[in-house]
Amino acid sequence: MRKLNCLILALSLALGASAQDSLISNVPARKALSLNGKWQYIVDPYETGFYDYRYKELKADNGDAYWNTDVPANKTEKKEHGYNDKYSLNVPGDWNHQKPEFVYYEGTIWYKKAFDYNKASANNRFFIWFGAVNYRADVYLNGKKLGMHKGGFTPFNFEVPASLLKEKGNFLVVKVDNKRYADEVPTLNTDWWNYGGITREVKLLELPQNFIQDFVIQLKKPDPGKAPLATPDVDGWIRLNKAPAAGEQLTVEIPELKFKKQIAATGSITPVKFRLPKMQLWSPENPKRYQVIISSSADKTEDKIGFRTVEAFGKQVLLNGKPIFMRGICIHGEMAGDVRRAVGYDDARKLLNQAKELHCNMVRLAHYPHDEAMTRTADSLGVLVWSEIPVYWTIDFGNPAVLAKAKAQLHEMINRDHNRASIIIWSVGNETPISQTRTDFMHSLITEAKSLDQTRMVSAALEVNYGALKDVNVVDDPLGQFVDLVAFNEYLGWYGGLPDKCRTTNWSTPYNKPLFISETGAEALAGFHADSLTRFSEEFQEWYFKEQTAMFKRMPDNFVGVSPWVMVDFRSPKRNNPLYQEGWNRKGLYGEKGEKKKAFFVLRNYYDQVKQTADKKTVK
Known part of the structure; x- marks a missing residue:
């Protein structure tokens, strides 16, 4: 075990998992030069600008490397690449929605930004900061490599030598590669769209030699x-x-x-x-x-x-010492109407106000850390948050390098948001298949999260032992002994049987901890109406939620909330029914154009009843 831990530490350092030692936090409060806007690009599916014909990485002084200038020194110099305004993409933003030919593209695109900069002081320190790039980013300035980062949903930064930064004509290049691999986080198989690109903000920071890198000011537990x-x-x-x-x-x-x-x-x-x-x-x-x-x-x-306390205590979740019931909903970081990745405060307000219209007090940000604007807006609106890293389904649990990558993303998620009052749950994964190797992997992540932050709950969406007892499903996933909140996903009536199966189903867990339903849902195409037995109709989804909410009312006394799947329909290459899906997961309570489906009102009515009951108890 000691040798394994040493190997993981070495891999963490190599992969940038020591982000807690280098990541600059609270960037929105910093004076910075925004590098957002139009960036020129080169599509490079064969990675010609990175490798030679022997598939060896090009040397720094190779003129054909795409991180070097595309301007010939003279008329005899050969240049087989070039950046041009004819080929431009907006940053921040995924490339998939910006050009029709990029809808399904997975591979490398080179981004280039030219900028001028006047230093406040040559004695200061300079950093290029990225809110997120999906998935691998190799960053170069004026022909020099600053570093490489993996992870599509968390921030990172690289220091820029002061001598490298010029007053005029800086040449910033980012090689962005969103290809999926079995040994990455997430892995090959996901049920969401693999939006590629520089998806969040880019800034140049100028800071004093010894600066405040990070801080935590939170109430003691x-x-x-x-x-x-x-x-x-x-x-x-x-x-x-x-x-x-x-x-x-x-x-x-x-x-x-x-x-x-x-x-x-x-x-x-x-x-x-x-x-x-x-x-x-x-x-x-x-x-x-x-x-x-x-x-x-x-x-x-x-x-x-904001200052508050939160804990799992016995069978309850206490916020500021008082029991709460989480009226939740799952949200993807996507703007369905524009078919793009969500970014910025306008998108955050729209998504969170949709949740509040459903009368939610909580959101599960699935299945990856969302844009920082989401958690900051949740703070301002008073929305509780479950924040999660994309350890999803079939991660390579036996690979120490994969664990190091997961820990890197965990560090970056927590370091960015550890002062956000809205976040009450750090999640280390979703629906991971049970084995001892997997449990050891996930337990290591839970231990890591608790070492970074002891003021919040740590959880994951656990597996269910269906039919363990007659008419009783038992949440006895061995990971349950390590989490603070026993959370599980269930789809009774959509995957297996019909919604009326809920009438005879009960739930239990051997763990004396709060119990939370982290997903449940059924698909419906907005505007498609039929009888309640017809799959993909709004009436079927409505029936599903009527049966589910009736079941919620007889859950065990440690039932503390639910976050159904999902608030809005979202893109997924796995969903290919030509009549009802066409590349969309239709489990949203809102349709892709923002239409409220009939099930929306069923869930909102249930949440109203829960709130009224809680208010009466408070008055007493």
Whole structure:
């Protein structure tokens, strides 16, 4: 085991899984040059710009390498590549929706951006930051490789030597490859569209030599089952990018609370512990946030942070010490109407307001970390969040390199969002088939998540033992002993039998923990009407949810919520019924054009009943 752990550590370092040591967080608060906009591109399915004809990586000084300039030094120099405005793509954005010929394209596209930059100081440090690139990104500036990153849904950054950055005519090139492989995360087989490209923002950051790289300011987890104190304790830390000078002081300030505290820096990571004055706790009913300012002698950053506590306690989930029922819905990071990857605050507000119209207080962001705008908007709107890495279905669980890649994405997800009050659950995977190898793999991820953040629940969508007892399905997946929340996906009446099967089905788990249904759903083509026995009709989906919600009402007393699959229809190459699907998963409660299907109103009515019951208990 020790040798295996050492191998995983070495692989993590090689793959960039030490992101916690290099990733710059809270980037929206930083002064930066946006590199969004039009980027020129070259389609390169054979990767001619990366490999020679012997399939060896081209050398840095090779003029035919696509990361080098396409401008000949003189008329005799051979150049077999070129960037031109005729071939341009918008960044951020997937390539699939921007050009008809890219709808199904999986492979390499080279992106090129020219920009000028005037340094505030030559003594500062410079970083190219990406919100996400799907899947592999090789990044070059002015012919020099800055680094490589794998993972399609998490941020990363590379330092730029100050001497490399020019005032005029910088030549930034990114080789983007979205091909699927068996030893990647996710793996070959997924039930969503493989949108390729530079899908989120790109920025050039200029920071002082010793800057505030990251920080956590969160309420200390209270004693089990207890609400936060009236004057709650904060337990966090501040990370500088390098060890501070002797006598360095760090300051934490919350102006609205008239709170200011100086802390002596004790190293590159300084623990932060203090008690706050009386304050309003963040909740879905009152998503209160406070401006928090962190400063050092050389740097300053700030964020809007909500303060709350969350824990699994016995058979309940407690938010600020009080039981909650999660009225959830699963969401893909996709704008169905435009058939594109979701990005930015406008998309986030549209998606989360659709969830609120369903009367949800919670969303499961499936099956990968969504754009940072989603979690920040969830903070502002008071929507609870389940955030997940794409360890999905048939990952190569016996491969240490795959575990290292999964841990890298876990680090990047948590480091980006660990100050988001909305996130109450970190998920390490979905529907992974049971074996000892898989359980060891997933247990390692759970342990890693808890080492990074002890203030939130950690879970995964577990497997179900169907028919373990007569008319009882048992959630006894061995991973259940390690998670905080026992979550499972079930599709009674869609995959196997008809919806009335719910009438005689009961559920149990041997784990004395909260029980959560992380998926359930049936497909319906918006606008297709028939009798309730006709598959893909709105009436069949309506019947499905009527039977499901009736079953929810007799769930065990540890049932704490549900997030049906899925809020909006989404693209999937696996769904090929020519009449009803045509490349779409139709389990949405909204159709691709935003139409509310009949099942929408069934689920909303159930959520209204749940909320009214909870409100009556609160009044008592």
